[in-house]
Amino acid sequence: MFDCRLQRLKRATLHAIIFLMLPLSLSAGANEAEIPDNVTQLRQLAQLAEYIGVDYAEAVKNGQVINDNEFQEMVEFSQLIVSKSSLAATADAESLAVQAKALQRAIHDKKGVDEIRQMSASLRGTLLGLMPHLSLPERILPQEKIRPVFETNCGSCHGVSGQGDGVLAAQLDPAPTDFTNKERALNRSILGLYDAITNGIDDTAMPAFQQLTEQERWSLAFYVGGLAFQSSEPTHNDLNITKQQLINYNPLQLAAERPEITLQSIESLRANPSTLFKAPQDPLAITWDRLQAAQKAHQKGDFSTASELAVSAYLDGFELIENSLDAHDKTLRQSIESNMMALRQLTSRPDVNGELGALMAETRHLLDDAQRLLSESTLSEGTLFTASLVILLREGLEALLVIIALTTVLIRTGRRDALKYVH
Ligand code: HEC
Structure with a gap:
């Protein structure tokens, strides 16, 4: 089993090296679109750091190596993080490298698992802080809809109830993950699970599930991320945990960062995350999210998606507050409306005159003004x-x-x- 993992790691190292050389060789005047996204790099580093937090307990106990292969894997992962983070094209590359080296040192010194977890968590925290906001799922599918998707696509390996005991499991090395293992789940973030589902895991049987929609993949990540936990009570999300936090951080890390919240209530939220998705979204936020997504699709040359999103920005967002904005400031309402119309047209075809960026910026300002007006709720x-x-x-x-x-x-x-x- 471990040979297999090490081999996978070596391939990952090779990928990493190619990956890091690429921006250097392409940087001068080459097609920007082909340069691997810096975000992908950061997500990979975060994934590696998370794996250290998850697997270290199997490598070292009481300052002694209990499994040499696992320990070698930890050493190599941390080495990989050190070399990648010092090259990562971010403003904070230096502080990242310092943290990475400290983690490497601690592994070398066979420090306790708690300390390693804390270090890997804070390294992940730094990495997440460097990433631009994720585009988060607006809704996830309810359990009764996602369970059959899991059973059909994942059951043969992970078992229909996620215990890692599917019909193919016995032949697989490494074995499929048992999602009901609580110790593991406490150290796994939804983001890490989502990335594994989306990209697969190199040199294991775990395939990439690109054929599933983004919503299905997020829903599956939440589904498998909740299997180890029980929802103790109907969860009201008065914990003040945001979607972003629940996705980015594993339960242990979240509990450490928010001492006022019990681990049990975080577990409960992981078991029943739907409460996080019920909060009605602010129509102006939806408007801006959709417009940004439209701009992104447009940059990729996907004009039909772009114009669909621009239409949705209006219908599912701005239209809902049009009347109340009208009561405050008719001119502002009209300006936003006409900007959005222009955006719908611009995103549906190539941006020959380069107008899109400026129009987006202007619209952002107008939307901010609208937000300000509408939130001044106390009437004089x-x-x-x-x-x-x-x-x-x-x-x-x-x-x-x-x-x-x-x-x-x-x-x-x-x-x-x-x-x-x-x-
Ligand atoms: C052909 C077998 C196979 C299928 C089908 C499969 N997996 Fe996996 N999966 C694996 C194996 C094997 C691993 C363990 C890899 C490792 O140990 O690094 C894994 C790992 C994972 C992980 C990482 C877990 C962790 O804690 O690191 C996630 C998440 C995951 N699978 C989700 C899914 C989902 C969701 C589906 C269905 C949409 C699915 N898998 C289908 C074999 C499979």
Whole structure:
């Protein structure tokens, strides 16, 4: 089993080296799109750091190596992180390298598992801080929808209930992960699981599941990430944990960072994450998210997706607050609306005159203004007075119309005698 893993690692090293040379050789004037994304590099480093946190307990105990192959793997992983992070093209490459070297040293000195986990977690934290915001899933599929997807695609190896005991499992080396292993799950982030599902794991039987949609892959990551835990009570998310935090950090790390929250409630949230996805999203945030996604698709030359997203930015976002914004500032509403129309047109074809960037920036400002206006929820006294007056007048007018109608009917039907009752 371990030979296999080491081989996988060596290939990963080779990939890493090729990967790092690439930007150097392409940097001058080459096609930007082909340069491997810096984010991919950072995600890989984060994944390696996480594996150290997960597997170290099998390598060292009480300062002694208990499994030499596992220990070699730790040594090589940390070496890989050191060499990659010193080359990573980030502003913080230096502090990253310092942390990486400290972790390498600690592994070399066979420090305790808690210390190693803490170091790998904080290294991961630094890496995550360097990444731009992930595009997070807006919704995940409910358990009853995702379970069959898991059973069909994953059950043959991981077992239908995720215990690593599928029909193919006995032949596989390394064996498929047992998702009900709590010790492991406590050290695994949803992001790490998502990346494994999306990219597969080199030199193991774990394939990449690119054919599944992004939503299905996130849903699966949450699904397998929750199998080791039990939802103790209906989870109200009054824990104030954001989606981003639950995705980025493993439960142990999250508990360490937020001492006011018990590990048990974090476990409960991992078992039942749907509460995180119920919070109604702010339409203006949706508008901006979709516009950004449209811009990204446009950059890739995928104009039909881009224009679909730009339309959705309007329909699922801005349109929902149009009326309330109108009440505050009609001109602003009109400017945003016309910018969004221009964006819909621009994203649906090549950007020959390079207008898209500027228009996006301008729209961002307008949306910020709208946000500010709408969040000034406390109405001034003047506004309240005017509003009351308008209501009074409108109700008065309605009453007047009713009386006029009644009077007309009585007069036309020759029942003038009944008019006194109307009065
Ligand atoms: C052909 C067998 C096979 C299939 C099918 C398969 N896996 Fe895996 N998977 C593996 C193996 C083997 C590993 C362990 C690799 C290792 O130890 O590095 C693994 C590892 C993983 C991991 C990493 C777990 C961790 O804690 O590091 C995740 C997540 C995962 N699989 C999810 C899935 C999901 C979700 C599906 C279905 C969509 C799936 N797998 C289908 C064989 C498979």
